[in-house]
Amino acid sequence: MMTLKVNGRDHQIESDPDTPLLYVLRDEIKLNAAKFGCGLGQCGACTVIVDGKAVLSCVTPLLLLEGKQVTTLEGLGTIEAPAPIQRAFIEEQAAQCGYCIAGMMMRAQALLQRNSRPTDEQIRAELEPNLCRCGTHMRILRAVHRAARLMETADASSTIDGSVR
Amino acid sequence: MQSNRPLGLPRMIAGVIGVVVVVGAAAGFAVAWRPAIAAIELPAPSSFDPALVKRGRELAAIGNCNDCHTVKGGGSFAGGLPVQTPFGTIYSSNITPDVQTGIGRWPEEAFRRAMRSGVNRDGQHLYPTFPYDHFTNVSDEDDAALYAFLMTRPPVDAPPRANRLSFPLDQRFVIAGWKLLFLRRGLYQPDSTRSAEWNRGAYLGEGLAHCGACHTPRNGLGAERSNAQFAGGDVDNWQAFALNKQSPAPVPWDAEALYVYLRQGFHPDHGTARGPMAEVVSNLSSVNESDVRAIAIYMADVFGAPSIDDRKRGEAVLAQARSPAPLTLDSNVNAAGASIYAAACATCHETGRALPYGGVNLALSTALSSPDPRNAINIVLSGIRPVEGERSPIMPGFAASMNDGQIATLLQFLRDRFSNQPPWSGVEKMVADARQSQPVLLQTSSGSHDAPRESMRREKR
Numbered sequence: 001m002m003t004l005k006v007n008g009r010d011h012q013i014e015s016d017p018d019t020p021l022l023y024v025l026r027d028e029i030k031l032n033a034a035k036f037g038c039g040l041g042q043c044g045a046c047t048v049i050v051d052g053k054a055v056l057s058c059v060t061p062l063l064l065l066e067g068k069q070v071t072t073l074e075g076l077g078t079i080e081a082p083a084p085i086q087r088a089f090i091e092e093q094a095a096q097c098g099y100c101i102a103g104m105m106m107r108a109q110a111l112l113q114r115n116s117r118p119t120d121e122q123i124r125a126e127l128e129p130n131l132c133r134c135g136t137h138m139r140i141l142r143a144v145h146r147a148a149r150l151m152e153t154a155d156a157s158s159t160i161d162g163s164v165r
Numbered sequence: 166m167q168s169n170r171p172l173g174l175p176r177m178i179a180g181v182i183g184v185v186v187v188v189g190a191a192a193g194f195a196v197a198w199r200p201a202i203a204a205i206e207l208p209a210p211s212s213f214d215p216a217l218v219k220r221g222r223e224l225a226a227i228g229n230c231n232d233c234h235t236v237k238g239g240g241s242f243a244g245g246l247p248v249q250t251p252f253g254t255i256y257s258s259n260i261t262p263d264v265q266t267g268i269g270r271w272p273e274e275a276f277r278r279a280m281r282s283g284v285n286r287d288g289q290h291l292y293p294t295f296p297y298d299h300f301t302n303v304s305d306e307d308d309a310a311l312y313a314f315l316m317t318r319p320p321v322d323a324p325p326r327a328n329r330l331s332f333p334l335d336q337r338f339v340i341a342g343w344k345l346l347f348l349r350r351g352l353y354q355p356d357s358t359r360s361a362e363w364n365r366g367a368y369l370g371e372g373l374a375h376c377g378a379c380h381t382p383r384n385g386l387g388a389e390r391s392n393a394q395f396a397g398g399d400v401d402n403w404q405a406f407a408l409n410k411q412s413p414a415p416v417p418w419d420a421e422a423l424y425v426y427l428r429q430g431f432h433p434d435h436g437t438a439r440g441p442m443a444e445v446v447s448n449l450s451s452v453n454e455s456d457v458r459a460i461a462i463y464m465a466d467v468f469g470a471p472s473i474d475d476r477k478r479g480e481a482v483l484a485q486a487r488s489p490a491p492l493t494l495d496s497n498v499n500a501a502g503a504s505i506y507a508a509a510c511a512t513c514h515e516t517g518r519a520l521p522y523g524g525v526n527l528a529l530s531t532a533l534s535s536p537d538p539r540n541a542i543n544i545v546l547s548g549i550r551p552v553e554g555e556r557s558p559i560m561p562g563f564a565a566s567m568n569d570g571q572i573a574t575l576l577q578f579l580r581d582r583f584s585n586q587p588p589w590s591g592v593e594k595m596v597a598d599a600r601q602s603q604p605v606l607l608q609t610s611s612g613s614h615d616a617p618r619e620s621m622r623r624e625k626r
Contacts, residue, residue, distance in 0.1 A: 018504035040513050041561035053565035060566045061508030063501060129561065 004065055006031065007075030017063035021055075022046045024062055025072060033073035033102045037131075044130030047103035048072050054110040056129075073102045076109060085109045088147035089140075096134035104130050108144045117148055197341035199288040202278065204270035207262060207320075213313040221314025224307055226448040227456060228300075228373045232441070233257045240321035243267075248294045249401075250387060253330035255294045263320035276312045277305065282350060283340070290340035292328070293347075293387065299375035302353040302368065347388035365456070366463025374460060379405035379441065395467050402602045403440035404537040410469050413535040415528060415584070416479040417471035423461035428454070430557060434483060436525040436532075437558045439549055440540065447552065486526035489515055502578025505571065509563065510579075521558040527583040534584040538576060538592050542599045545572055569596040 004011045006029060015024050025031045025048070034057050037045030041059035048057045049071040077083030082090065085105050095101045104127060111118055111126045118126070123144050132140065225231070234242045234257050244259040262269040268276065268286070275286040283297035284290055291297065303311075333339055353368040370376050379400040381389040390396075397407035406413060416422075416434045426432040430446040438446040449457050471479065492507055492515070513524035527533055532540040548562030563572065573593040580588060 016504075017501075018507040020508050041509075042559055050566060055566040056561050059509045059512065059561060059563075061504055063504050064566055064571055 002062065002066065004029075004062070004070065005068065006070045007072060008069075013062065015062060018061045020058050021048070021060045021062060021065060021070070022057040025057060025070075031072050031074050034106075035099055035102060037099070037103075042131075043100070044103045044107065045100050047106040047130065049106055049110050052110065052113060054107040071106075073105060076105070083109075084150035085112070085143075085147040088143045088150055092139045092143035092146055094136055094139040094143040096136050100130060100132045100134075101140075104132070104140055108140075108147065112144070112148055112151060116151065118144070120145075193338070193341075196345065197290070197338035199284045199290070201288045202272060202275040202286050204286065205272045207264050207269045208316060210317040213317055217310050217313040218317050221310035221312070223452040223456070224311050224373060225314050226452045227369060228311070228375070229445055229448050230260070230311075231448070232444045233294075234260050240319070240323060242315065242318055243321035243323040245323060245326055247326075250294060252334050252387060253328065255292050255328045255330070256326040257294075258291075258325055259321065259323045260315055261318050261321045261323075262316045263322050266322055266324045267320060268315065269320060273309060273312045276315075277308045280308050280311075282348065283344065290337045290344070292340060293343060296375040296378045298348055298389070299372050299378060301348065301350050302372035304352060307373065343386065343388070346386070360462075362455075362459045362462050363466065366459035366461070369456060370460050370463045370467075376408070376460075376464070380408050400441050402539060402599065403442075403543060404535060404539050405441075406531055406535060406540075408464060408467055412468055412531075414531045415482045415534050417475050418465060418468050420458075420462045420465035423464055424458050427457050427461060430552065431520050431525075433519045433525070434529055436530055437520065437549055439544060482528050486528045487517070489517075489526060489528070499574065499578045499581065501571075502574045502576075505567070505575045506578055506582075509566075509575075513560070521556050524558070524560065527579055530579075530583060533579050534586055536586070536589075538580075538589045538595060539599065541576055541579070542572065542592070542596050545575065546596070546599055564600065569593050569600070572596045 002013050002017070004013045004024065006025070011029055013024055013028060015028055022034055022036060025034055026036070034048050035045040036058065037043035039058050041056040044056065046056055046058040047054050049055070050060070050065065051068050073086075077086050085108060089095060089101060089105060094104075107127055107130055108123070111123065115122065120141065123141055127140070127144075231241060233246050233248065234244050236243075236246045239245055240261065242259070242261045243263075244257040246257040247254045248257065259267040261267040264270050271286045278284050279286075279291065279295075280297060280300040280303055282301065283293065283295060328335065353364075353372060355364045356367070359367075377389055377394060379398050380395050382393050382396055382398045384390050395408040396411055398405045412418065414435060418435070422432050422434060426435060426438065427446055427449045429450065430443070431437040449460075492503065492511060510524070510527075514527050516523045517526075530541075532538075532544065535541075544560070545567070546562055546564040549558055549560040551557050551559045567575070570593055573596055576592055577588055580586065
């Protein structure tokens, strides 16, 4: 039994220490935003934020997360009160099938937390590990820029979970 | 009064010293001084034979010129790459035909002199970070082709950056002394007892391809140690593995495996080229197949024929890789390392799928059998980036999800499970050091982005 901090809450986890975080999130805590894409750390659909950094949850065993803060998309905002990154993706209609988008948003969020005004080139370089087969890359790019502008005007504390620092 | 005093012994000694200094200075001047070669008007690109330019392009790829003479985001061959040496930082020069900042006003004779003896058109000595100790063997014809290729590149206005060296190394005449000690000039002399292919490979491998510049250890003056040729060296915080009898490869290399590896960037029995070697194989993928094969044949001879024991060990490792023993977590002393391996690594590295779609079985990994853990550390931290436009191995980096202690734990598990070598020491500290050097490492190893456009695509099979 181990304690896992997700979106500011402590969870008692029964899974074995070598269980990938993605399975714990989806199967045990029932947080389904992070997606299973390849299971090999090659597509980015499972991206979550751990202590401020984008991490591929399908290749991150539970035992590496002792004492760390995990943030999933559910921790950023809700349907009623979407976070700036979610609003921006909706406003730019950046999702087509949407399967990659949770991972895209998490990696973009991690980028914006350490660089509030990234250039096009910086966004492209950062999001390179995340694949999108529908081809909405240009909209995703615009959405990340829009999120940066929204975050500048928004009150960050009301939209971003406290654990994401 | 004083003028009437006879010459005393001290004055005689002073006189002798004075003469020695003057003669020494004259001799030093004679050794160090090189004349400038008159500048020419920039030749029109159309004045070069296209066939010669094409040959020059392949030779430049074999010479890996773009790797040092191009920075990320900069113009191809425009220089400016900082090369860290134990003596300070030296910046690569602009070898585009720009008339102000490049070699646009160099006649072919000046280019050949630079290749042969490390002197620029003005007569200044060049630092041996430019590997003229290898390029000195390049033939007149090949120098002419390289010159034709470079003089037909787009000129880039990129002024040279000032080297950061301390006195007296910032004085270029010092290099003349280095050359006296270490530069052995002379064209390649074929060995008539060997095949034409072997000789071609030796000419390229010892010369233009300058394999030893990374794979041979250097002495205190920064020169390759001639008594330890191909015994392994250091480059950009990576270990360039030994390519002689001391090779740590679990499966002995042969010419065929070397050819495949150099040509496509990975080999199922050996793994993937990465770090500074990634750029080398990217370049070699675009050149004449027979030249890569020649280099492979020569380098296989440098490795030497494996002993019967080595061959048996290699076969045993291959058998182990084909049907790996099941991973048992409970009985393992390093349970944490085993757990990390099971979740983070085994999903690719123990599926039995061949490269590039599966990960190489780590029993085949040279990095894990090497006495130096740095390559394994670098690869766990930053992973392997895909090569644009082709099927190539890919691996995520774990810098964000594992701390130094966790990476050290994992690596000790891998070392224990996949090699027959003793544990490494000081791994955790080396992981911390590797993180510090990562910005530099990523800059110089992101390879294919810097390659000239025409050499970026590998042939498709």
